[in-house]
Amino acid sequence: MAITEELAALEAETLAAIEAADTTSALEDVRVRVLGKAGTLTGYLRSMGSVPKEERAAVGKAVNEARVAVEEALAARKAVLEGAELAAAIDAAAVDVTLPGRSQQMGTRHLINGIIDEVSDIFMGLGYKVYEGSEIETDYYNFTALNAPADHPSRSMQDTFYVHDLSGDAARVRGESDVLLRTQTSGVQVHVMEDQELPIYMIAPGKVYRRDVADPSHLPQFHQIEGLVIDKGITFGDLKGTLDYFCKQVFGPERKTRFRAHYFPFTEPSAEADVSCGICHGEGCRMCKGTGWLEILGCGMVDPNVLSMSGIDPEEYSGFAFGIGVERIACLKYNVPDLRMLLEGDMRFLRQF
């Protein structure tokens, strides 16, 4: 075959390959194969020296024309492919501003925290300070300093989780630890009496633990709000007035309170406070088990023993204390039917409050 025919065939084949290239990189491969250093058309340009003189002008012209044709086809195809690739890239990165956004699930304040805040606000309004205390406590603060020494029967009222010291002390590993998860917030009273100046007007909200199996009305971990007032001349009348005010703030001004004698080791006298039933207003219904009253907290005048153990002179000072069950308020005020729902974190339940 004459060189010009070969060239014509090569040109035709290359133009077809250019047309068939569907990406810029495939197109670049074609360019290198034909016009690169070792390219097929480049080979013809290089070997011009061996072409007989009389054919050289014609072959040279044909090679050049083929080169120009291929270069033009490459440039044209490149423009098309680059345009398409750019359009595809823009498409892929496009943001459809008309699509509705993905809504974020917002959390909500837990009912228990809401009640703690509400009660704290009421007492802060009366000038009380809020203390937190620690959930891990020693036997001394949880029991002994509250007038319940070892073997005191009141200790069995509260089944305690002891914190085992695993550092190797055999007695402690056996469970004779004096470190425990507090069973009541009352120990914060002792810390505050030891550490703070008198008079004391304080509350201490927080988590407490007892060895109970969770059921609709019991949880192994729940919340209390402790209260303590120590000042000169504090009487049971102050206790009643304060807690009556508190109940009316939480449950409504039409609610009444009553105080029933009770026993707590750290108060004397001790009482349980009831609030009148909000459903039957004292008539008696299922909510209040027919009594017209709902028990809501424990309270009493601080036992002089407790004052002296914490270095306060009971001849000079007196005080009252109270312990409010936060879950109890949740049940009475917000009709939580099963306490376990407070621990489950189900948003359908928690959102209601």
Ligand code: DAH
């Ligand atoms: N600590 C008691 C309990 O957990 C509640 C309580 C009762 C606290 C009377 C008090 C109080 O401060 O005066 O059962």
